[in-house]
Amino acid sequence: MSQDELAVMDGGKCILQLRGVRPFLSDKQESNQKRLHDLAMMQSRADAQESEVRTFIKEIRRYSAIEELDEAVLNRLISRILIGEVKKVDGQKVQEVRIVYNFVGEIPEIAA
Numbered sequence: 001m002s003q004d005e006l007a008v009m010d011g012g013k014c015i016l017q018l019r020g021v022r023p024f025l026s027d028k029q030e031s032n033q034k035r036l037h038d039l040a041m042m043q044s045r046a047d048a049q050e051s052e053v054r055t056f057i058k059e060i061r062r063y064s065a066i067e068e069l070d071e072a073v074l075n076r077l078i079s080r081i082l083i084g085e086v087k088k089v090d091g092q093k094v095q096e097v098r099i100v101y102n103f104v105g106e107i108p109e110i111a112a
Helices: 001-009 028-062 073-079
Strands: 014-015 024-027 078-089 092-101
Touching: 001 024, 073 078
Parallel strands: none
Antiparallel strands: 014 024, 078 092
């Protein structure tokens, strides 16, 4: 597209240049609406995740001084416990245990 053509191009259009595709004219509104929708969905997921994390923190604080882990506490905090099969590693039995918490799912192990 020449500079003269660009100068008189419709203000509602833009030139999209995608890898592997020749540049083409597109409606700015359509492109912006999709991006706005995607961002709104991301914000919604982030808000829901933040709410679940806040609920989890509230629950953890509530049970931070417990003396004994009973069934009620276990059911409130933990969604499920996944036990892997027993394997022998260097002559020792090893078994993976993964805990899936309510509200936040699995919490990755922090390397020391």
